[in-house]
Amino acid sequence: MRVLALCLLLLCVPAQAQQMTVTTVLVCDTPTQIERFIELGGNKAAIELVNDEMKLEKNSCIISKLAFFKGEKVGQVTNSAGSFDIVEITVFGSIKDNMTTMLKHSRPGYTLIHSEVKA
Numbered sequence: 419m420r421v422l423a424l425c426l427l428l429l430c431v432p433a434q435a436q437q438m439t440v441t442t443v444l445v446c447d448t449p450t451q452i453e454r455f456i457e458l459g460g461n462k463a464a465i466e467l468v469n470d471e472m473k474l475e476k477n478s479c480i481i482s483k484l485a486f487f488k489g490e491k492v493g494q495v496t497n498s499a500g501s502f503d504i505v506e507i508t509v510f511g512s513i514k515d516n517m518t519t520m521l522k523h524s525r526p527g528y529t530l531i532h533s534e535v536k537a
């Protein structure tokens with residue numbers, strides 16, 4: 419009975435609308451990998467180095483055109499280009515050659531969102 423009451427209560431709580439973002443982004447498996455990417459220079463070579471450090475998971479960090487929902491800010495990093503928020507994302511699909519491939523199961527990941535440009 420308590421489970422039923424809880425389920426009914428959750429149905430009455432208004433859902434927050436989320437906007438799906440479709441763009442080309444860096445996505446990594448963990449916030450630590452994002453931080454390491456910035457430490458190593460924030461470029462393509464840095465992605466390769468982060469992936470090499472992971473050894474077991476070749477594509478821990480990738481740049482790809484993805485469909486995703488933004489989640490919570492989990493950290494912040496700074497480099498010569500400015501400050502960036504590390505944001506959790508939920509990936510629902512990938513886009514290649516104007517074709518969208520939806521994932522059977524959404525995939526969590528982390529990306530960078532520019533928060534402040536250095537002058």
